[in-house]
Amino acid sequence: MTSTSTPKALPVDDRAQRPQHPLVTWLRTRATWILLLDIALILIFGLLSRNNVYLSSANAESVLLSMSQILLLALGLAMMLGAGIFDLSLGANLVLSSVVGALVMRSFQTDPGVQSSYHDIPVAMLAGFLACVATGVAFGLVNGLLIAVGNINSLIATLGTLGIGTGIALLVTSGSDVAALPTQLQVWIGLNTVGVFPIPAIVALVVAVLLWVVVRYTRFGLRTQAIGSDRGATERAGIRVRGQLVSLTVLGGGLAGIAGFIDLARFGSTALGGHANDALGAVTAAVIGGTLLEGGRISITGAVWGAGLAVILQTGLVIVGVSSFWQLIVVGGVLLAAVLLDRAAAVRRNRTARRE
Amino acid sequence: MENSDVVIGARHVSKRFGHVHALRDASVTVPAGAVVALVGDNGAGKSTLIKTLLGINKPDAGEVIIGGESVQLSSVRDAQSRGVDAVHQDLALAPELSVVDNMFLGHEDVVGPGFLRRRRMAERADAAVRELGIQLPSLTVPVRELSGGQRQAVAVAKAVMWSRTAVLMDEPTAALGARQSEIIADLMRTVAAKGLGVLVISHDLPRILKVADTVTVLWRGETVLEAPAADLTVPDLVATMVGYRAEEAS
Numbered sequence: 001m002t003s004t005s006t007p008k009a010l011p012v013d014d015r016a017q018r019p020q021h022p023l024v025t026w027l028r029t030r031a032t033w034i035l036l037l038d039i040a041l042i043l044i045f046g047l048l049s050r051n052n053v054y055l056s057s058a059n060a061e062s063v064l065l066s067m068s069q070i071l072l073l074a075l076g077l078a079m080m081l082g083a084g085i086f087d088l089s090l091g092a093n094l095v096l097s098s099v100v101g102a103l104v105m106r107s108f109q110t111d112p113g114v115q116s117s118y119h120d121i122p123v124a125m126l127a128g129f130l131a132c133v134a135t136g137v138a139f140g141l142v143n144g145l146l147i148a149v150g151n152i153n154s155l156i157a158t159l160g161t162l163g164i165g166t167g168i169a170l171l172v173t174s175g176s177d178v179a180a181l182p183t184q185l186q187v188w189i190g191l192n193t194v195g196v197f198p199i200p201a202i203v204a205l206v207v208a209v210l211l212w213v214v215v216r217y218t219r220f221g222l223r224t225q226a227i228g229s230d231r232g233a234t235e236r237a238g239i240r241v242r243g244q245l246v247s248l249t250v251l252g253g254g255l256a257g258i259a260g261f262i263d264l265a266r267f268g269s270t271a272l273g274g275h276a277n278d279a280l281g282a283v284t285a286a287v288i289g290g291t292l293l294e295g296g297r298i299s300i301t302g303a304v305w306g307a308g309l310a311v312i313l314q315t316g317l318v319i320v321g322v323s324s325f326w327q328l329i330v331v332g333g334v335l336l337a338a339v340l341l342d343r344a345a346a347v348r349r350n351r352t353a354r355r356e
Numbered sequence: 357m358e359n360s361d362v363v364i365g366a367r368h369v370s371k372r373f374g375h376v377h378a379l380r381d382a383s384v385t386v387p388a389g390a391v392v393a394l395v396g397d398n399g400a401g402k403s404t405l406i407k408t409l410l411g412i413n414k415p416d417a418g419e420v421i422i423g424g425e426s427v428q429l430s431s432v433r434d435a436q437s438r439g440v441d442a443v444h445q446d447l448a449l450a451p452e453l454s455v456v457d458n459m460f461l462g463h464e465d466v467v468g469p470g471f472l473r474r475r476r477m478a479e480r481a482d483a484a485v486r487e488l489g490i491q492l493p494s495l496t497v498p499v500r501e502l503s504g505g506q507r508q509a510v511a512v513a514k515a516v517m518w519s520r521t522a523v524l525m526d527e528p529t530a531a532l533g534a535r536q537s538e539i540i541a542d543l544m545r546t547v548a549a550k551g552l553g554v555l556v557i558s559h560d561l562p563r564i565l566k567v568a569d570t571v572t573v574l575w576r577g578e579t580v581l582e583a584p585a586a587d588l589t590v591p592d593l594v595a596t597m598v599g600y601r602a603e604e605a606s
Contacts, residue, residue, distance in 0.1 A: 219470040222453070226461050229450035236431045236448045237462030296452030 017259040030338060031288030031302035037306050037334070045316035055321050057196045063263035063311050065266070068200035069094070072259040073282035074289075075204070075211055076252030078303045080154075081286055082246050083214070083227040084295030085147060089158040090256050091278030092165035097260030098270045099169045101132035102178035105264075115180040132261035133254055138176050139165060140253015143248035145237075152156040162279070169272060200262040205304075207255065212300040224248060228295020261342070284331060285310060298345030309334065316354060363388045363553035364409055364522035369418030370577070371404055373418065378404040378417070380577040385471060385570075386522060386553035391544050393564040393585070394557045396574035397597050402557045403445075406524050408555040409555070410442055411435040423521050439520030447511045451500035455492060456481045458499055459514045484517040485509075488546050505536030512543050522553035529560055541567045560572045561590045573597055 046055040108124035111117035146157040215221035289302020411429030529537035
């Protein structure tokens with residue numbers, strides 16, 4: 001065999017997959033299946049519910065409102081997972097942010113403890129909102145520094161801050177919820193709607209659209225997924241990986257802060273005990289939707305449909321009179337089925353690659 | 357050879373890691389348009405020398421020459437800004453990203469607050485790949501779905517796209533079959549024909565003797581032979597690599 005020094009055309013290697021029609025690609029995407037599953041469930045619950053009440057606009061509102069917070073957490077988590085960061089502390093962050101926000105709003109009472117004694121209510125609400133977001137961002141910053149600068153595994157780092165954040169929230173409040181927030185909070189925001197869309201859901205969906213653009217069309221999204229795909233390769237490409245990781249935890253933290261404010265707006269008080277499983281719910285929503293737990297691939301639309309799945313099942317089962325405990329079982333089953341299908345695809349790919 | 361003819365090289369470089377004297381007196385010279393092979397036994401210091409030329413290691417003594425000038429490199433970025441890029445042993449590609457995204461990682465073409473100019477990126481990547489005669493089924497599939505030889509070709513195309521002076525390759529064919537190794541060897545000549553310097557570490561002596569213009573042999577951190585490939589045979593090289601013999605020092 002002699003080598004020629006000026007190759008004109010190298011042999012075509014056709015073992016790799018050729019690109020497929022966009023429609024085929026779309027149908028093969030996990031987010032699409034979950035969307036179809038969501039639609040099928042809505043139709044089934046609609047048919048089974050008395051007077052098709054599941055298809056009413058009131059129920060649509062309730063589903064959208066219920067999914068707004070878990071969606072915000074799932075969106076932040078999808079971004080972090082994209083770079084290989086796992087965040088267990090999102091629920092604790094939400095609670096701590098809501099506590100700080102509630103206390104800041106309470107400082108606008110002229111008569112401490114009296115709900116009707118708020119002055120400058122719009123200002124109080126804005127201050128409360130900013131306090132929630134600032135707390136969430138600070139919480140995320142601490143996580144980011146532990147992970148990126150301290151080089152602590154993200155699961156361990158956020159397991160630590162989960163405990164610390166929850167403990168601080170309980171200490172500050174002595175374990176009882178901060179209530180008696182201005183009623184306008186619920187009237188104007190938490191229970192207010194534009195058409196069929198509750199304000200909190202609009203916030204979450206706007207965030208989803210923005211992040212979808214970021215993931216698909218920006219350098220930030222590209223680099224985030226590059227880190228999760230191969231951190232060493234990304235570092236050698238000259239990218240400041242640590243800074244990127246901290247930006248991601250700050251983003252996820254800020255979204256948890258917004259979710260904390262939504263908590264206050266929906267219920268008019270904090271919910272100290274209501275968010276212990278939120279981080280796991282967010283992981284479930286993100287991973288069901290096709291975001292890779294190992295990093296490298298983010299699906300924002302998948303996180304939306306995944307967050308929807310949990311809520312649709314929860315409300316649907318109640319309406320058709322089946323124990324809502326089944327929701328846990330079904331969501332768990334879908335999660336496992338989705339991940340198993342991923343594994344099967346990876347095994348197929350490896351077999352093809354080994355045939356070289 | 358005068359410095360001005362050297363696109364990348366090292367002169368009498370030494371480097372210690374604690375008690376390990378990884379490089380004692382290592383020199384290598386790559387002129388423009390040439391393929392230079394860097395060979396040596398395991399632990400001879402080949403990768404350390406390449407890392408020094410890339411700014412990953414700082415030499416304790418000696419000088420690094422890029423584009424005819426003696427330079428002090430403080431980082432990979434530094435070497436990149438002088439037009440030097442590398443194909444690493446493990447390729448340094450992100451498997452989940454597409455070919456185009458991988459080729460532009462760290463050099464993204466953006467507008468405004470970081471929006472990717474995907475069309476321009478795709479066109480440029482396509483042109484770079486075509487110029488090297490590489491054929492891929494698609495530039496939008498994730499790299500994970502490519503064969504080993506295709507990935508290697510993508511890594512070479514990426515390095516060539518961003519280098520203006522030299523491309524360094526660390527064991528580019530170690531993981532490849534015979535046919536794919538042949539393709540990558542041809543690729544080295546194509547890259548050199550563009551006027552870039554190519555420095556390649558390889559254990560595949562028969563193939564490297566056919567591809568390279570000159571061969572530099574490292575032995576325990578020392579350059580013991582720099583000679584035209586045409587004057588060498590595989591047994592010569594093996595003898596020099598495993599035990600430095602004084603009569604070949606000149």
